[in-house]
Amino acid sequence: MDSLNPYSRAVRDLALGRVREHRHRLGRLDETGWRRYGELLDSVFLLCVDRRFRPGQDHAPVIRFVASVRERYDHSGVEIDPVTAEALVQAALGQREPMPMDATTIAAQTMLVVGLLDDEGLSPAELTDLLQTAKLNTAEQTAAELNTAAELKTAGPGSDVQQDRPEAGGDRHDDETHGEAEPGVPGRSADPDPGAAP
Amino acid sequence: MNALSETYYSRYARARAAEARQAIERHVVSAYSGVCLGCGRPGPCAERHQAERALARFSRRPGDPSPDNRSHPSNWSTARRHTISPERRGGDGLLNTAIRTADGTVDALRAACLAATEALERANQQVDAVEHPLPRTAVANWDSALDLAWESLTMVYSGLAEARRLPHSEPVNIGDVLAGLKVARLGAGRAAHEVDRVRRQLATAEDWLRRDQDDPLALALALALAAAERWARAGSRLDLVAARLAIGSRALDRYAANLAGIPEPAASSVTARLDRLLTRARPTVAQTREGVRAAAGLVIRRHPWGGWRGFMARWRHEAWKELTRPWTA
Numbered sequence: 450m451d452s453l454n455p456y457s458r459a460v461r462d463l464a465l466g467r468v469r470e471h472r473h474r475l476g477r478l479d480e481t482g483w484r485r486y487g488e489l490l491d492s493v494f495l496l497c498v499d500r501r502f503r504p505g506q507d508h509a510p511v512i513r514f515v516a517s518v519r520e521r522y523d524h525s526g527v528e529i530d531p532v533t534a535e536a537l538v539q540a541a542l543g544q545r546e547p548m549p550m551d552a553t554t555i556a557a558q559t560m561l562v563v564g565l566l567d568d569e570g571l572s573p574a575e576l577t578d579l580l581q582t583a584k585l586n587t588a589e590q591t592a593a594e595l596n597t598a599a600e601l602k603t604a605g606p607g608s609d610v611q612q613d614r615p616e617a618g619g620d621r622h623d624d625e626t627h628g629e630a631e632p633g634v635p636g637r638s639a640d641p642d643p644g645a646a647p
Numbered sequence: 648m649n650a651l652s653e654t655y656y657s658r659y660a661r662a663r664a665a666e667a668r669q670a671i672e673r674h675v676v677s678a679y680s681g682v683c684l685g686c687g688r689p690g691p692c693a694e695r696h697q698a699e700r701a702l703a704r705f706s707r708r709p710g711d712p713s714p715d716n717r718s719h720p721s722n723w724s725t726a727r728r729h730t731i732s733p734e735r736r737g738g739d740g741l742l743n744t745a746i747r748t749a750d751g752t753v754d755a756l757r758a759a760c761l762a763a764t765e766a767l768e769r770a771n772q773q774v775d776a777v778e779h780p781l782p783r784t785a786v787a788n789w790d791s792a793l794d795l796a797w798e799s800l801t802m803v804y805s806g807l808a809e810a811r812r813l814p815h816s817e818p819v820n821i822g823d824v825l826a827g828l829k830v831a832r833l834g835a836g837r838a839a840h841e842v843d844r845v846r847r848q849l850a851t852a853e854d855w856l857r858r859d860q861d862d863p864l865a866l867a868l869a870l871a872l873a874a875a876e877r878w879a880r881a882g883s884r885l886d887l888v889a890a891r892l893a894i895g896s897r898a899l900d901r902y903a904a905n906l907a908g909i910p911e912p913a914a915s916s917v918t919a920r921l922d923r924l925l926t927r928a929r930p931t932v933a934q935t936r937e938g939v940r941a942a943a944g945l946v947i948r949r950h951p952w953g954g955w956r957g958f959m960a961r962w963r964h965e966a967w968k969e970l971t972r973p974w975t976a
Contacts, residue, residue: 466950468943475939483932486939491924495917501894504915510893513843517886522945529945543920549928555938556945563946568890572693586917590925 456486457580460493463559464566464576487555488591492583494558497565498541511538518564533557660705667705670698676794689891743817746810753803760796767793821906828903832896839892846885853878 453461455474462471478486502510515534523529533548534557540547548554571579674683676690683690767789774782811819856875904911913919930938951957 463943463946466946468947468950469956471943475936480932483935484929487930487935488925492921495921495924499917499920500897501890503897503900513886514890517890520883522949524948528941541920541924543915543923547924547927550930550934552930552934552937552941555930555935556941559939559942560945563942568887569894570688570891586921587925589918590921593922 453577453580454584456482456489457584459486460489460562461576461580464563465573485587487550488587489583490555490558490562492587492590493580494537494562494565495541496579496583496586497562497569498538500569501565502538502542504542504544508535508539511535514538514564514568515561518560521564521567522560529557529560534561537561663701664705667698667702670694671702674698742810742813742815746807746816749803749807749810753800753807756796756800756803760793760800763789763793763796825903825907828899828906832899832903835892835896835899839889839896842885842889842892846882846889849878849882849885853882 455477459471459474462468462474475486501514512531512535515529515531515538518534519526519529519531530553533554536545536548537554537558538561539545550558566576566579670685674685674690674692674695676682676695677684681689683692683695686692686694767786770782770786770789774786777783810816853875856871856878859871951961
């Protein structure tokens, strides 16, 4: 049994084309689960982009890749916005500021992840390793933010540290369960594979 | 092991060996494209490796020595360490001469492999649809020769790696490794550039062929469409070639940077970039759900459900379309 969490398994199912299982797993997520899924998607996207593109390179390979994803998956030609998709890759490479996320960008990012993983042709074991790394990266970031939040709390509202806190990240600390890392996932220890049941 | 279990084991081993042979025959690596013909992945694929291991294991007779003690390449260095006498270690110069000599054959052997590849490709281009037995024999033999040549090159590489692990062998110079990696990286870049150019030319040729459909003969039209379809497939394959070249080059870049001890700038590290991504304005749960559903809808078009579930899903989809046709028309 692998040690992936339900979010990683959902990404794995999507990458392997098992859409039914993917939907089953996502159907069981609560609000916290959806947020974590979004964070994991960011992490997987960043890892995949980093494995494929070099920061600082010209835009041509990114444009070609986005075109190939649209050619493969978006037969209508309107469901993946090329400008959004290219901006997402450039942001992941650190060449521009990350854009705010909405349903369109989530769809584009998901399809880019599927395209990148499809191109890599990873075996199931390699895919599991990649998702494991992404999960660990997300957990590390969450832990780091928790530490920052704790420092902010102890420093008080008028301290200088408070002013450095990013505006956009504020909404990520509002629920208590969010920062309690992986053991906080409901039913994880009792049912390690919640989406496996039909 | 008693007689009964021995008989049972023999039967079991024969069955496993037969399965492994079938798998090996199915997963043949194309010498030209390097792709496994059984599963379409870059070869030799995992299934072939597994089948080879199974064949090696179950083809062994009960009296044969254990694989641990046999002269498997992975055990050469260990075995050698125990058998080389101290007197012979005076001949370390001989060892390094041997390594240098073998290393010098690599370029020539690679050139021979590439020449054989080109010869086979040119012959294939001319006699692909010819039914005469002589050209078919020639191409089959050259194909086999090419397989063997690439296999020899691989074995030279693995032998060199093993020899360099022997005690008293000269350590590999990191500067040479980095220079070799740089040359490989440049070669991959040139290949990617050429692949991209060929892809565009193929797309143009395909487009011209599809436009030229005013021939009244249905057969000619079908042939033209079939040819255009082949070129389109070749183009999508070339996309994958370019992608794999890019992924390999990136991995090589990171390895070379590690080897050279060049640290990644903190601002462009994966952690820093992930931090920037995670601290942007997050989508609401409804937006995430909607986006993920839209993406899953796109993926399912490429991987439609199979079996009775797929049949029922398609039937429901068609029924729903028929039901809503008066309102959507």
